[in-house]
Amino acid sequence: MDYKSKEINEQIKLFLRYRQCQVLMMLNNELKPKYTILLSRELNYPLSTVNKIVENLVYSGYVKKEKEDRKQILTITPKGREVAEHINNLYLIFRSLNNG
Numbered sequence: 001m002d003y004k005s006k007e008i009n010e011q012i013k014l015f016l017r018y019r020q021c022q023v024l025m026m027l028n029n030e031l032k033p034k035y036t037i038l039l040s041r042e043l044n045y046p047l048s049t050v051n052k053i054v055e056n057l058v059y060s061g062y063v064k065k066e067k068e069d070r071k072q073i074l075t076i077t078p079k080g081r082e083v084a085e086h087i088n089n090l091y092l093i094f095r096s097l098n099n100g
Contacts (some may be wrong), residue, residue: 002079014085016087017041018044019045019049019053020053020056020057021087022043023039023053023054023057023063023075024052024057024062024080024083024084024087025075025084025087025088026039026042026079027039027063027074027075027080027084028081028084028085028088029077030076031059033066033073033074033075034073034074034075035049035071035073035074036050036054036065036071036073036074037071037074038071039074051072053082054074055074057080061077061079061080062076062077062078062079062080062083063075063076063077063080064077
């Protein structure tokens, strides 16, 4: 793999998928940490799916995960909050373009 391919791969990693955005936006709207199981129920996704999404968000530094007994508690990080705000701003821009 040449330099350009590596650079492109790094750039692609910056983009979030729909479900990752969903989780990030939900955590951004929470005032307190959230249990993974509750997030799974609210999104109507299997717990295994939510766990994979969360692992990607943790790896990227957008979400912090802690254990409480057997439960996982999720908290959005400052970096994740910033990304969520940018996603919301993009949403508002696209909505205004479609309505105008």
